[in-house]
Amino acid sequence: MTTHETDTPASADQADTGALPKTFDPAGIEARWYAHWEDTGLFRPERPDAKPFTIVNPPPNVTGSLHIGHALDNTLQDIMVRYERLRGKDALWVVGTDHAGIATQMLVERKLEAAGDKRTNHSREDFIAKVWKWKEESGGTITGQLRRLGCSMDWSREQFTMDPHFTQAVLKVFVDLHERGLIYRDKRLVNWDPKLKTAISDLEVETKDVAGGFWHFRYPLADGAVLADGRDYIEVATTRPETMLADMAVAVHPDDDRYASVVGKEIVLPITGRRIPIVADEHADPQLGSGAVKITPGHDFNDFEVGKRAGFKPADMLNMLDGEGNVVQTADGRVPKEFIGLHRFRRDGTDGAREAVVQRMKADGFLIPRVTKDADGTAVEHDAEPRTIATPYGDRGGVVIEPWLTDQWYVDAATLAKPAIEAVRSGAIEIVPKTWEKTYFNWMENIQPWCVSRQLWWGHRIPAWYDADGTPYVAMTEEDAQAKAGAGTVLTRDNDVLDTWFSSALWPFATLGWPEKTELLAKHYPNDLLISGFDILFFWDARMAMQGIEFMGEAPWKRLYLHGLVRAADGAKMSKSKGNVVDPLGLIEQYGADALRFFMAAMESQGRDVKMDEKRVEGYRNFATKLWNATRFCQANGIGASQTIAAPPASSAVNRWITGAVVAVQGELDRALADLRFDAAANAIYHFVWDDFCDWYVELIKPAPGGEMDAETRAVAGWVLDQIFVMLHPFMPFITEELWHAQGKRPYELIVAQWPRPDAAVDADAKAEVEWLIALVSNLRAAKNELGIAPGARLDAYLAEPSAAGRRAIERNAAAIERVARLSSVQFAPAPSGPAMQVGAGEDVFVIPLEGVIDIAAERARLEKAKTSAQKEADSLAKRLDNPKFVEKAKPEAVEKARADHAHHVAEAERLDAALARLG
Structure with missing residues (x-):
């Protein structure tokens, strides 16, 4: 057990009297104790020889502020860290923030725009300096808020993904993967955000249902070719008519007899006059529409694959849009000049390329109208049939994503995924709940190349330099690149930066000093546990698994716990647009951090979403108040800090019962936390504190008016209260630390105390005796309530044939029965005749006369x-x-x-x- 002699920050009320104030006020307590813990280094006490326990927090964006999901995620982590610290381990909770490339650059650009400025008015270096200045002045909001929640992180080693040592780790990983052939440059389609003007990953795309249209066009066959039915055109349909400016083929199914005679022949594409082939490909569905599909490999992911199968090299695929979504001339010069410069969509009341293409196709007779009938049966023509279209949007830029053909850097994720898949299959990584394994395997086994380059200024700049021919030289420094290229070769640095998730994938080992072989790395890698929302399983968790195994030779953590989302009370997903977002800081202000933390733990049931319920948060504030008042009762009766870790000797049944109850609840807690059943752990300690200790034990040990509590009971009660503080501390750290010190001078703070070691067992006889007593009191109170008898009314009871257990309990607890059950007497004899009620306890049935008690x-x-x-x-x-x-x-x-x-x-x-x- 760690000892830490120190002056503790007692409240002003306590400092003078030693007694607790009547009212529990969490605000002042939380501020005092958190500052004390951090200032005295208690979040990571010196334990060089102790067994390690290591956990890393999912680094929040440096731009972020605490939301309810953070509150859940970090509460669960803090419970485990505090629990393992109390068990004597060298518990390290790595904390830090992510540089959040897109989010941070957007934020700083908005600040510039608000001042009438813009990023491109500055050099890259000047803009990055502005970002660093913003980070130093305003980038610590969320770390302060994590402190408000009570997170016992090792702030002395706070990390940032753009710290110099971390940057070196990122560059080394990039260079090493490139040398191993696992990072390469390729021309492929990417998800392009025209607002942010950068590639983004599939995981950063959200799909929205948008009202759109389905246009049908005639594509004329070339050289007099006709279909079997005599038509000299193929009908195609599209939801994106503007992309026809870059069409390179029309695909039909190999088994579609309607088109067998024209496969290999050509189409003369309207508007551009480009001659394009008709290709056979199973992508075309004969049952869908005409069975013929226009192919634009430079602007559609499916078409890209069809184009490659048709023999088009990516370098030869046509691109018709610039980075902002405006039409540009294609490589073959076939786009008419009136279309050049048009935006892809209508905006600001001006037609875009889509409207212009449709109008031109209609004017030239290539649009096949859709015909419907109105109410009186009259045929009505429409340019398109209405459709609800699943449309990809960038989750940050907020505009429609454009599949765009560019040169980017890619990671061979499929190769890296194989050992990460095996790690889960072999049990080297345990996923909890196990039901997430199927999702993990499905994604990892079908993983695509990972595009890791981003067209931003803020972030880790890609360590590649190009010669005049565009050949890249990848190296840690420009000097190393120059050595590879040869003296006299003029090199230009790659302008792109790395995807933020590339650097955060190194978090479990780069934060411990890698690539240096530090003592910290040797002791704390692999980590013991990762707690993460399921929504970043692929963004972050899987990528950490891949990089950890690749560079450290073993999985980055032994267990991965995936929790659900926090939803509104009605189960709806929280969103600002719905107005149902809950601010955790507001809940902390109102009810205290301890109450919010306990709510999160009690509601977290392995993978299920948590429904927000402010009434329950309030209920857990009442729970804290209940413990506060129970401690005040103890103080009033001379019960102070215990002097022993083991349970004191006890002779009375009540004291032996409560000692056994401590043993039982500790076992429940240990089992629940070992299984990561946070709800079971919280509920176990809740019911023990509220029911067993506050409601029954305190009631049963109250001395008679004017009497004094015996020494044995004071010793046992003080010991039990100490065990409660320790066991409840991971869930409610602030109130427990306050009460721990309120009970007397301690040689160490609760945060570094000893997890209970009662050195006792459940006493079955005492347990049965007290449970009999509790049943009698509970049933009697319920019966009085049912019959409208005043709770304080004293009654006589008769028990003609008491059981041995009943007789023993009555004889040993006569004073408690009279005081708590309000029974004036219990007679072992038949009851007199007349109206009476019956009340059971164990095998015994009491008869209680009602004559004169009620009408x-x-x-x-x-x-x-x-x-x-x-x-x-x-x-x-x-x-x-x-x-x-x-x-x-x-x-x-x-x-x-x-x-x-x-x-x-x-x-x-x-x-x-x-x-x-x-x-x-």
Whole structure:
């Protein structure tokens, strides 16, 4: 156990009196303790010989601020780090931020635009200097917010993906992969964002359903060729008519008899006059439309593959758009000049290339109109049939993505993926929940080349230099590149930077000092656990697995835990447009970080999405208050800090029972956290603290008025309270640390205390005795409530034939039974005749006379009336639920409410029936 003698930051109220204030106020507590933990280095105490536990946080964007997903992700990580630190391990939680290439450049460019400036007015170096200045002044927002949440990260080693040591690691990985043939330059289609003017990955594209059209065109056959039905044209249909300016072929299915006679012949493309071949390819679906498909390999991913199969080299594929989406002349010079410079779509009220192409095709007689009939049967012609089209948008630029043919740098992801796939299959990486394995395998086994170059200024500049012929020389430095190219060769540096995810894929080992062979790297790689949202499984997790195995020889972590999303209360995805986004900082202000953290843990059920419920957050604030008040009770009765890690000796059943309950809940916690069942762990400690300790133990050990608590009970209660602070600390670190010190002077802070080692066992006899007592009190209170008897009313009870356990419990706990159960006496004899109620406890049934306690007739009438009303409501709801029309047509939430109401009224009728039975 680590000891850390220090002056602790007690509150002003405590400093003078040693007693807790009456009111629990989390705000001041959280600020004081977090600053103290960080300032004294307690997030990573010196434990050179301890077993390591290592976890890295998914580095948030340097532009970011804490959202509810971050709150979930980082709470789960902090629970595990605090838990392992309490278990004595050298727990390292690596923290840092990502330079976020696109997001950061966009932010700084917007700031320039707001000042009437723009990026291109500056040199690359000057603009990057502005980004660094912004980062130093404003880039730490989210790290401050992580502190508000209570994240016990090793801030002394805070990382940034553009730190000099990290940049060296990124460059080395690029150079090494290139030398191994796993990074190469190629001309391929990419997802091009015309607003940001950069390539983006498939994972950064979001698909939206957009209202569009489906245009049908005649493409004339060349040289007098005709189809079997006599037509001298092929009909093609497209949702993107503007791309016909760069068409290079028409594809038909090899088995489509309609076109067999013209495969290999040519089309004279309208508008451009370009002669293009008719090719046979299985991409064309004979059942879809005319069965013929226009092929634009420079602007469609499927067409690109068809074009390659048809023999077109990527270098020869036609490009008809510039980086902003404006029409440019194709390599063959076939685009008429009136189209040059048009934007691909209509904007600002001006027709774009799409409208111009359709108008020209219509004017020249190549548009095949769609005919519909109006209400009176009159035929109406339309240029296109309406269609809802799944359209790709850039998730940051917000405009339609253009498949664009460019030279880019690619990683051979398929080769890197193979050992990462095997790592999961062999168990070297355990994915939790296991159900995500199928998704992982499916993506990894079908992985495409990874485009890693981005046309930005902010980021890791690609370490490649080109000679006059465009030959790249890849090296760590310009001097090394020059040596490769030869003296006198003029070299020009590649302008592109690397995809942000390329650098963050090195996070588990570059943050530990790689490529240097540091002691930190030797001890803390591989990491023990990665906790991640499932939404970055492919962005980040899979890529870390690939790079970790490639460069370190083993998987970067032993376990990968994938949690769900935090959704709105109705299950909808949170979005600003819906107005249902929840600000975690607002919840922390209102209820405290501990309450929000506990909510996140209690609701996290292995992979299921978390539904936001502010009432439950409030409930966990009440839970914290309950513990606060229980500690105040202990202080008022002379119960202070325990002097022992092992459980104190105990003779009374109540003390032996609570000691065994600590043993049991610790076992539950250990098992749950070993299985990463955060909900089970949170619920176990919640019920122990609220039910066992606060509701029952505290109640059962209260001394009689004017009396004093015995020394044994004070010792046991103080020890149990200490164990609660330790076990609850990973979930609620602030209140537990405050209460830990409120109980007395300690040689060390709770954050570095010892995880419970009770050196005790569950005492079955004591457990049975106290559970019998609890059953008696609970059942008696319920019976009083059912019959309208005041809770404080003292009653007499008769037990004619007590069980051995019952007799023993009554004799040993007479004072508690009188005080807690409000039984004036318990007589081992038959009850006198007259109205009475029966209350059970274990095998025993108590008879409690009611003569003179309540008006039996009036109470029976009240219960009968209430039962009839409840039964009537239940029957009415049952009829509604039995009606198929209601179940099928009503809103799901209405059906669910009806079922819940029905269950409530049925339960109420049963409760009232039981109350009537008590009256005899």
